[in-house]
Amino acid sequence: MVNYFSSDFKLAILGGGQLGKMVLYETRKYDIQTLVLDPSAEAPCKISCNYFEQGDLMDYETVLNFxxxxxxxxxxxxxxxxDALKQLESEGIKTYPSATTLEKIQNKATQKKFYRExxxxxxxxxxxxxxxxxxxxxxxxxxSIPFVWKSATGGYDGKGVSVIKKQEDLEVLSEGECIAENLIPFKNELAVIVARNPSGEMKTYPVVEMEFHPTANQVEYVICPARIDKKVAEKARKTAEKVSEAFQHVGLLAVEMFQTEDDEILINEVAPRPHNSGHYSIEASYTNQFEQHIRAILNLPLGNTDSKVGGIMVNLVGAEGHEGNVVYKNIEEIMKMDGVTPHIYGKKITRPFRKMGHVTIANKDLAEARKIAEKVKNSIKVISDNK
Amino acid sequence: MVNYFSSDFKLAILGGGQLGKMVLYETRKYDIQTLVLDPSAEAPCKISCNYFEQGDLMDYETVLNFxxxxxxxxxxxxxxxxDALKQLESEGIKTYPSATTLEKIQNKATQKKFYRExxxxxxxxxxxxxxxxxxxxxxxxxxSIPFVWKSATGGYDGKGVSVIKKQEDLEVLSEGECIAENLIPFKNELAVIVARNPSGEMKTYPVVEMEFHPTANQVEYVICPARIDKKVAEKARKTAEKVSEAFQHVGLLAVEMFQTEDDEILINEVAPRPHNSGHYSIEASYTNQFEQHIRAILNLPLGNTDSKVGGIMVNLVGAEGHEGNVVYKNIEEIMKMDGVTPHIYGKKITRPFRKMGHVTIANKDLAEARKIAEKVKNSIKVISDNK
Known part of the structure; x- marks a missing residue:
């Protein structure tokens, strides 16, 4: 049995953004040594790891040597x-999630074909x-139009996805491999995070619901648990488990899905890592998603995924028209509200729509949490100091 | 209004042990810049702060310049x-808790006289x-014998305190200023953490109970909430508030007290900082004690001190007969248990009774948590790798 705690064991993390930063809270809690690679010298993970290296995550030699x-x-x-991950695996260095799983997920066409298969x-x-x-x-x-266009590669945070409603919409699409997907009328966008370790132990988190702004096509709140029928929730969790097992996945798998008008569950896409839809878990779950990811990839027993209380997450994104040194306007106002915890990712410069942090609202009463979440959303503004 | 979040603001922390380490989780969450001073190059706070300095916390020049x-x-x-803190205050650098409060608390004779006054x-x-x-x-x-002897200075983790039952017990006491205290027959040892900010906003955490081993004179479990009468709990909270106000305290104040046989509340002693009796709050409270300390000393609004679920804390101390590189034997066993989270402080060397970590058991049912806590206590052992 490997001794991870206060030992010579070392965990390498590729990427040093906010997700890595929140993983590092947990490696510190367990006193596990960490190395982080990120292209930015200002990465949120710069401190709290034992060793930080600045480098290109897409460069074979850099990733291999790291x-x-x-x-x-x-x-x-x-x-x-x-390819560097594959080489590391062949050298006996465990990479979790595996290189082959990541390869299938990186390309949306391959990912979709995998589901079909x-x-x-x-x-x-x-x-x-x-x-x-x-x-x-x-x-x-x-x-036939309308349909959903998705770029096979490079999509992130809504980029690389477009609803094609008329012929002219095709003219602004970026070139390359892509998929055309049926436009699904859906009631809800849901997500389930599945944790699975190399021994095959598997646990799912409760289903969360993405509540969209009534007019702007933007997720406003991630709500746990989703306010849906229990049978539908059960179906969503089972479907997510099936996806994790199909990949023989190790680590977290965030499974995004649609609840259709007739209560079918359709997989949209997956992310093989901690996910924005699981941030609520830091405050609301017995075991938060970042600790669970560590437990899963190190083949430790998985923790309880139940919620202690209701949780709602609001993303803090840079306000339009603001670029420069960040200021969290009215943050003290939201800190007065019941069960509100801001998370600041540590990016010095704000830009329109840049993910700068998030806020969790924890409450025994989910409806009360939802009211507070709206107050949070209407209070805090991520602006720059030059305005 | 000061901008603390992702700004140039800097917080200095004197001491880089496990309490500091857990404060740093919160400064990272808020992206507040930190400096830590500790005599050990291997201090748990060595990483996660923005600047670490090795130095003597009792040295005037070192503390002043830091x-x-x-x-x-x-x-x-x-x-x-x-004295260095006083000088810093005179130079306009805020020190919270204040130098004068710390001075009163450092000396147990002065502290006791303050309560009398x-x-x-x-x-x-x-x-x-x-x-x-x-x-x-x-x-x-x-x-008259029996009584409780307490050294005025230098006491820590049970050192500097002795119950004098016979004349010969006097012969092993260390020299110096001391107090002789009436031996109080008590039902329970309780603690309340009070948070207070410079604006005078004050919040108390629920009363916790220290459950002792039935034969060895050692705290086995810190239990929140204490299993005591509501009126007694209310009295304990009010008394703790009175202490915080008397000191005009800023920051956390952990107030340890006795519940006497006739349900009086007597103050034992206080600690002007996050405290072992509040570790449960990381998992069980809406706002954990470390975040609350930051909120208090920066004059931010205080967070909700209520519990989401029941919480029990078990200290992980080095086993007798073991000295050397630490191994957390059976840690994987306890990680299988429901709602169990280990915290490893990051000290490489274990010694008998050294505080190496703690474990929190969170559960909606406190009685169930208590059962699991006993299993935790009977499973995990902090040993060295040379046995």
């Missing part, structure tokens, strides 16, 4: 060099090598 | 140079300048 310094390698972002419910889709080929299929009436 | 680098100075241990209930006591003077008072029948 990973060789550790006993286990993990990542907090999908954009890392998969494994009989996992997902929206109907077609894969195209180029925009030209996509346009040809429309002309040939093989697919 | 404190001058910051905007606010706090401490996680009472043994720091008070402020009409705060505490066990009857006499102060003596030396063991010789104490012996004289016994000979003159001014005080």
């Amino acid at each position: 990973g060789r310094k550790a006993d286990v390698v993990t990542f907090e972002i999908e954009g890392v060099n998969v 494994k009989n996992i419910p997902t929206a109907q889709f077609e894969v195209f090598d180029s925009i030209k080929e996509l346009k040809g299929a429309i002309e040939d009436r093989k697919i | 404190g001058r680098k910051a905007d606010v100075v706090t401490f996680e241990i009472e043994g720091v140079n008070v 402020k009409n705060i209930p505490t066990a009857q006591f006499e102060v003596f300048d030396s063991i010789k003077e104490l012996k004289g008072a016994i000979e003159d029948r001014k005080i």
Whole structure:
């Protein structure tokens, strides 16, 4: 049995953003030695790890040499060099989640084909090598507008996804492999985080619900538990488990899905890491997602995924029209509110829509938490100091 | 209004042990810049702060020069140079808790006299300048055996306190100023943590109970909430508030007290910082004690001190007969248990009775938590790797 606690064991983390930073709270709690690689010298993970290296996550040699310094390698972002991970695995350095899983997930076309192959419910889709080929299929009436276009690679935080409602919408799409997916009328966007360790122990977190702004197409609140029928919630958790097992996944897998008008569950996409939809767990769950990720990849027993109380998460994103040194306007106002905890990621510069932090509202009464969340949303503003 | 979050503001922390380490989780969460001073190059706070300095906490020049680098100075241990803190205050650098409060608390004789002066209930006591003077008072029948001897200075983790049951017990006492205190038959040892900010906002945590081993004189479990009558709990909280107000305290004040056989509350002693009796709050409270300390000393609004669930804390201390590189035997066993979170402080070397970590058991049902706590206590052992 490996001794992880206050020992010589070393965990390498590829990526040093806010997700890595919140993982580091847990490695500190367990006194596990960590190494972090990130392209930015100002990365949120710069401190709290035992060793920080600035470098390119997509560069084969950089990732390989960095990973060789550790006993286990993990990542907090999908954009890392998969060939280097494969080489590390062949050298006996465990990489969790695995290189082959990451490879399947990195490319949305491959990911969708995987669901089809494994009989996992997902929206109907077609894969195209180029925009030209996509346009040809429309002309040939093989697919019809409206549909959802998704770039196979490089999508993040809503980029690389577009609803095509008319012919002209095709003109602004970026070139490259893509998929055209049926537009699904859905009641809710849901997510389930599944944790699985190398021994095959598996636990799911409760289903969370993404509540959208009534007019702007933007998630406003992540709500745990989702305010949905118990049977639908059970189905969502089972479906998420099926996805984790299909990948023989190790670590966290955040499974995003749609609840259709007729209560079907369709997988949208997955993230093989701690996820924005699980941030509420720091305050609301017995075991938060970051601790659970560590437990899973180190083959430790998984912790209780139940909630102690209701939890709602509000993202803090940079306000439009503000770029410069960040100021969290009215943060003291929200700190007066019941059960409110701000998390500041440590990025010095704000830009419009940049994820700068999040706020959790914990409350025994979820409806009360939802009211407070709205007050939080209407109070705090992420602005720059030059305005 | 000061901008603390992702700004140039700097908080200095005197002492880099486990309490400081847990404060740093919170400064990272808020992205507040920190400086830590500790005599050990292996201090648990070595990473996660922005600047670490190795130095003597009792040395005037060291503390003064260190404190001058910051905007606010706090401490996680009472043994720091008070004159340096006074000088820093005179230079306009805020030190919270204040130098004068710390000075009163550092000396147990001064602390006890303060309670007497402020009409705060505490066990009857006499102060003596030396063991010789104490012996004289016994000979003159001014005080009588049995009584509790406490060294005025230098006491920590049970050191500097002794129950004098017979004349010979006097012979092993260390020399110096001391107090002789009436031996109080008590039902329970309780503690209340009070948070107070410079604006005078004050909040108390629920009363916790120290459950002792039935034969060994050692705290086994800290239990929140204490299993006591509501009226007694209310009295304990009110008394703790009175102490915090008497000191005009800023920051956390952990107030240890006795519940006597006739349900009186008597103050035992206080600690002007986060405290072992509040560790349960990381998992069980809406606002944990470390975040609350930060909120208090920075004059931010205080957070909700209510508990989400029941919490029990078990200290992890080095096993007898073990000295060397630490191994947490059976830690994986306890991680299988429901709602169990280990905290490893990061000290590489274990020694008998050294505080190496703690374990929190969180559960909606406190009786269930108590059962699990016993299993934890009987499973995990802090040993060295050379046995």
